[in-house]
Amino acid sequence: MAEVSVNNVTKTFGSLKALDDVTMDFPDGGFFALLGPSGSGKTTLLRAIAGFIFADSGTIRIGDQPVENVPVEKRDIGMMFQNYALFPNMTVSDNVGFGLRVRKVGAAEERRRIGEALDLVQLGQHGDRKPHQLSGGQRQRVALARAIVTNPRVLLLDEPLSALDKALRVDMQFELKRIQREIGITTIFVTHDQEEALTLSDKIGILRDGKMIQAGPPRDVYSNPADLFTATFLGEANILDALAGEGADIKIPHGFPTGGTLAVRPENISISQTEPTANGLSKCQAVLERRVFAGAMATCILQSNGNRIKVISRDQDIPSDVAEGDRLWLTWPVEKTLSVPSGRH
Amino acid sequence: MSGVFLARLGKLWLACILFFLYAPIAVMAFMSFNASQYYQLPFDFSLKWYEKLAGNQEIVDAATRSVMIALATTVIATILGTAASVALFRYEFRGKRFLQVMLFPPIAIPWLITGTAMLIFFFGVGLGRGTPSVIIGHVALALPYVIVVVSARLATFDATLEEAARSLGADSWTVTREVTLPWISSGVIAGALFAFAVSFDQFVVSYFLSEPGDSTLPVLIYTSIRKGFTPEINAISTIIIVVSMAVMLFAARFSNFGGER
Numbered sequence: 072m073a074e075v076s077v078n079n080v081t082k083t084f085g086s087l088k089a090l091d092d093v094t095m096d097f098p099d100g101g102f103f104a105l106l107g108p109s110g111s112g113k114t115t116l117l118r119a120i121a122g123f124i125f126a127d128s129g130t131i132r133i134g135d136q137p138v139e140n141v142p143v144e145k146r147d148i149g150m151m152f153q154n155y156a157l158f159p160n161m162t163v164s165d166n167v168g169f170g171l172r173v174r175k176v177g178a179a180e181e182r183r184r185i186g187e188a189l190d191l192v193q194l195g196q197h198g199d200r201k202p203h204q205l206s207g208g209q210r211q212r213v214a215l216a217r218a219i220v221t222n223p224r225v226l227l228l229d230e231p232l233s234a235l236d237k238a239l240r241v242d243m244q245f246e247l248k249r250i251q252r253e254i255g256i257t258t259i260f261v262t263h264d265q266e267e268a269l270t271l272s273d274k275i276g277i278l279r280d281g282k283m284i285q286a287g288p289p290r291d292v293y294s295n296p297a298d299l300f301t302a303t304f305l306g307e308a309n310i311l312d313a314l315a316g317e318g319a320d321i322k323i324p325h326g327f328p329t330g331g332t333l334a335v336r337p338e339n340i341s342i343s344q345t346e347p348t349a350n351g352l353s354k355c356q357a358v359l360e361r362r363v364f365a366g367a368m369a370t371c372i373l374q375s376n377g378n379r380i381k382v383i384s385r386d387q388d389i390p391s392d393v394a395e396g397d398r399l400w401l402t403w404p405v406e407k408t409l410s411v412p413s414g415r416h
Numbered sequence: 417m418s419g420v421f422l423a424r425l426g427k428l429w430l431a432c433i434l435f436f437l438y439a440p441i442a443v444m445a446f447m448s449f450n451a452s453q454y455y456q457l458p459f460d461f462s463l464k465w466y467e468k469l470a471g472n473q474e475i476v477d478a479a480t481r482s483v484m485i486a487l488a489t490t491v492i493a494t495i496l497g498t499a500a501s502v503a504l505f506r507y508e509f510r511g512k513r514f515l516q517v518m519l520f521p522p523i524a525i526p527w528l529i530t531g532t533a534m535l536i537f538f539f540g541v542g543l544g545r546g547t548p549s550v551i552i553g554h555v556a557l558a559l560p561y562v563i564v565v566v567s568a569r570l571a572t573f574d575a576t577l578e579e580a581a582r583s584l585g586a587d588s589w590t591v592t593r594e595v596t597l598p599w600i601s602s603g604v605i606a607g608a609l610f611a612f613a614v615s616f617d618q619f620v621v622s623y624f625l626s627e628p629g630d631s632t633l634p635v636l637i638y639t640s641i642r643k644g645f646t647p648e649i650n651a652i653s654t655i656i657i658v659v660s661m662a663v664m665l666f667a668a669r670f671s672n673f674g675g676e677r
């Protein structure tokens with residue numbers, strides 16, 4: 072187990088900067104997510120850490136060791152691939168034992184550790200099967216067991232859950248987190264799925280166009296996005312700049328930098344039919360355009376001064392007699408206002 | 417025209433092709449079991465031409481030499497061809513496309529021309545005629561077949577398997593041995609069988625490159641026919657056909673000709 076640090080790493084493919092001066096620390100034993108839109112360089116960064124790609128400049132360290140000159144097979148990593156990449160000609164046990172055989176740990180030790188790893192992923196009974204005889208979720212577990220059985224210093228995962236359906240994915244997320252806690256391995260995880268990143272990680276890194284836009288604990292990044300892109304990428308945000316209008320009172324919290332863009336997340340807005348009087352609330356009027364019921368929650372789309380506003384709240388918190396076309400009041404606590412530095416997008 | 421009629425016509429066409437392909441061979445094989453030296457009928461079953469064959473030291477020597485050369489060619493061409501296929505699959509390098517394209521012309525260039533060129537070349541470098549030249553020539557002819565067959569198999573191989581193996585600590589030789597070769601083994605076997613067939617059935621290049629006393633079986637057959645035809649030739653040809661067809665059928669089986677088994 073070890074910490075990983077990436078310092079000023081740049082990688083170009085032809086004229087394209089896939090990684091542009093990327094810096095991020097991955098402290099020992101943590102769970103980290105790399106998040107960003109398609110083509111932002113997540114896979115490239117992960118593969119550079121793994122050693123499949125060599126950076127043009129900058130340094131990558133695993134533990135205290137710079138790894139520029141260390142080939143993949145000597146980096147002591149565990150990696151899980153999106154398509155699992157299980158060896159089709161080998162049984163589950165042989166797949167899991169591959170890294171141990173390469174390391175020549177001896178037959179008895181090998182058998183013991185394969186057993187342990189399979190138990191950890193709850194596949195103890197399936198050692199003799201071939202990969203094609205397993206379900207998607209089971210293959211996933213085999214791939215994970217294979218990646219961690221050698222006690223690697225760092226575990227790298229490239230969208231490992233994206234091939235699973237929603238329910239299984241949520242199960243596997245918890246499983247992954249449980250196992251990661253149990254063995255305390257530094258884990259770096261690439262995902263498209265903001266929710267997944269926010270739920271699982273101790274720290275997330277947001278990439279765009281090869282640049283590390285922001286890195287930090289999920290809650291910090293969510294409530295203090297570095298720019299509009301991050302604000303809208305990590306969940307949704309209603310931009311407040313153009314919301315002035317009849318009765319609107321949009322308060323700016325103390326200490327906000329001027330010139331930034333103000334925004335508020337859909338889940339922080341409440342809807343009422345009469346003008347609210349409480350202090351410490353920002354408010355404005357808007358016309359309900361659509362109300363979408365989704366079980367416990369409801370999503371409302373409203374229009375105000377030509378701007379779309381999205382509100383997500385518990386269905387029971389919305390007065391039952393509001394109808395589409397009604398003019399309603401929106402309020403949100405001043406401290407829930409996001410100030411997003413502009414100029415970087 | 418109705419579909420039924422077209423289907424019938426197609427079947428007839430197929431029958432014609434098979435007939436013209438196999439009828440001469442069948443006649444020859446049939447006559448090799450006929451006692452008469454002059455193809456006289458009625459058919460009189462006899463193995464005497466096969467017995468004579470076994471007593472003909474020249475033919476036995478040539479057959480042995482042919483098999484040895486074919487085996488040597490198979491081993492060399494299969495190893496080189498497989499290594500080349502894996503390298504072409506695994507690495508990106510300047511001139512790779514060019515190299516791949518250049519693999520095909522030797523299959524299309526008439527053997528007569530390849531043979532002449534090789535003869536000139538081997539004399540030019542001082543190697544001259546002889547078994548080593550024959551083997552080198554056969555390897556050169558067989559190599560593109562091996563590469564094409566093995567590469568076709570590699571095209572179905574998932575490269576992330578190699579990456580997975582490396583991430584688990586395997587060096588490139590271990591990756592090749594444990595992961596890549598098991599996947600392409602059927603292609604390698606098919607390639608080897610092709611290489612064997614190309615060498616064993618090779619006439620032109622062998623004729624140009626072998627020394628007069630050291631001819632391979634096809635060369636010996638050709639020179640014997642020029643001296644005068646005997647049913648012994650039928651017998652040895654029948655044996656060659658059976659061996660070649662067996663090899664080709666195996667090759668077809670391993671390379672999945674005609675779709676998945």
Ligand SMILES: Nc1ncnc2c1ncn2[C@@H]1O[C@H](COP(=O)(O)OP(=O)(O)OP(=O)(O)O)[C@@H](O)[C@H]1O
Pocket residue numbers: 084087088089107108109110111112113114115116263
């Ligand atoms: N081997 C390569 N050669 C050329 N360009 C590449 C190569 N690998 C990646 N790129 C480019 O680098 C950029 C970053 O790619 P990368 O695969 O890291 O994106 P990503 O964030 O993982 O995207 P996705 O979410 O779609 O997987 C993309 O524009 C991609 O086209």
Ligand SMILES: [Mg+2]
Pocket residue numbers: 113114115
């Ligand atoms: Mg990717």
